[in-house]
Amino acid sequence: MRKPLDRAALDAAIADVHRAGLPGLFAEVRDGDRVWRGAAGVADVATGRPVTADMRHRVGSITKTFTAAAVLQQAESGRIGLDTPIGHYLPKLVPGERGDAITVRMLINHTSGLPEYLPYAYPSLKGFPVLADTRPESLDDHRYTRFDPVELIGMGVRAPAAGTPGGPLGVYSNTNYLLLVELLEQTTGIPAEQCITRNVIERAGLTDTGFPTGPKIDGPHSRLYEAWLGMIDPPRDYSVYDMSFVGPSASLISTVADLNHFYGALLAGRIVSPSSLEQMQRTGPVVSQEGRTIEYGLGLYPMEGPGEGVFWGHGGTVWGGGTLAMTRADGGRQLAVAVNLQRWNTLDSSGTPQPHPIDDALATFHRVAMYG
Incomplete structure (x- = not known):
């Protein structure tokens, strides 16, 4: 029930x-025409400035849903084939047999076998994805890099494969x-940020969502505190940061209200066609x-819990910040929540992240918000 x-x-x-133990978080929950917005904690641990539910926030990989939607729109128009090899469009970036084997669809659903480039762009992260083998120094080294x-893509393409296409x-x-971003630019002839803004953000009617124009977040926002598994103590503020290290694949700035509006519009069929939405799922x-x-589709993934219905959406992290946005398949219940601390778990002697009270408290909030 x-x-x-x-x-x-x-x-x-x-x-x-x-x-x-989380410095601050804010959220919006929608149930039909009823809306709850709430916030707890501080946006600045030094001044005690409180967080508010209308703050702008770096939403990280939630951007991928926007990017995927823009690619699917181009596929609907016939400009992009989802099962066409990426080498057909970008032969210089993914050359040879690999470019022939990896399709556009494989890029969107992460089955291309291409590895993550971040450990090569950030030398102190060379142990990634094993976070215990990483150090956080590169975060400071590249704050304004x-x-x-194209160079980032090259790092990923040249690295040892993470799997078979x-x-x-x-x-x-x-x-x-990042390859999908390059594909959008080649197909549309305009920057990917402009394409996504025009065809996705504006189509959804979002008024507080956009790509950064510099290292700062415009408008009211929280500081973003990174702990890096206890290696940064006290956690350091990374709210001022050049986001070119992820570009239009993970750099959007938005609000919890706009995220709920976006996923509501997407699942209602107002951003991509019903057949495209079915493929995303x-x-x-x-x-x-x-x-x-996890189970992953085309820029979307599901969450199921103790209540009725499957929720669809995406999560995202940046240095110091995290966001989750989930909408029930019928659009009747929605959650978007933003937090201003990341990687709060410390490591034991074997390098295993240890449970933290934040984990259970945040999971409980998600459960209450999504299922009552």
Whole structure:
């Protein structure tokens, strides 16, 4: 049985996450025409400035849903073939047999076998995806670095493969989505940011979502605190950062209200066609950057819990910030939540991340928000 939106329970659950150790978080939950917005904690640990539910936030890989939607729109118009090899479009970036074997669809659903480029762009992350084998120094070294996306793609393409194109188990990789960005630019003849803004952001009617024009976040926002598994103590603010290291694959700035509007519009068929949406919701197993195996579609993944209905959406992280946006398949219930601390778990002597009270408190908030 579906439970109605319980404002008191949501107020208590979001406050519990702050009490568990998260500096600040804010969220919006929608249930039909009823809306709850809440915030707990601080946006600045030095001044005590509080977080508010209308703050702008770096949403990380939630951007991938926007990018995937833009690619699918081009496929609907016949300009891009989802099962056409990427080497047909970008032979210089993915040459030879690899370019012939990897299709556009494999890039969108992370089954291309192309590895993550970040450990090569950020030398102290060379142990990635095993975070215990990494160090955070490169985060400071590259705070204002302006990366060339073609060079980043080259790092991923030249690195040892993470799998076989179209294989049974995908591996999540930003290399895939930087290639999709290049594909959009070649197909449309305009920058990918402009294409996504015009065809996705504006079509969804979003007024507080856009790509950064510099290292700062415009408008009211929180500082973003990175702990890097206890290696940065106290956690350091990375809210000012050049996001060219991920570009239009993960650099969007938005609000929790806009994210709910976007996923509501997407699942209602107002961004891509019903057939494209159905393809976005065809999933297969993909190893996430946290090492978990998730079901992943074309820029979307599902979440199921103790209540009725499957939720669809995406999560995202940046240095210091995290976001999750999930909408029930029928559009009737939505959650978007933003947090201003990342990688809060410390490591034990074997290098294994240890449970933290934030984990359980945040999971409880998600459960209350999505299922009542």
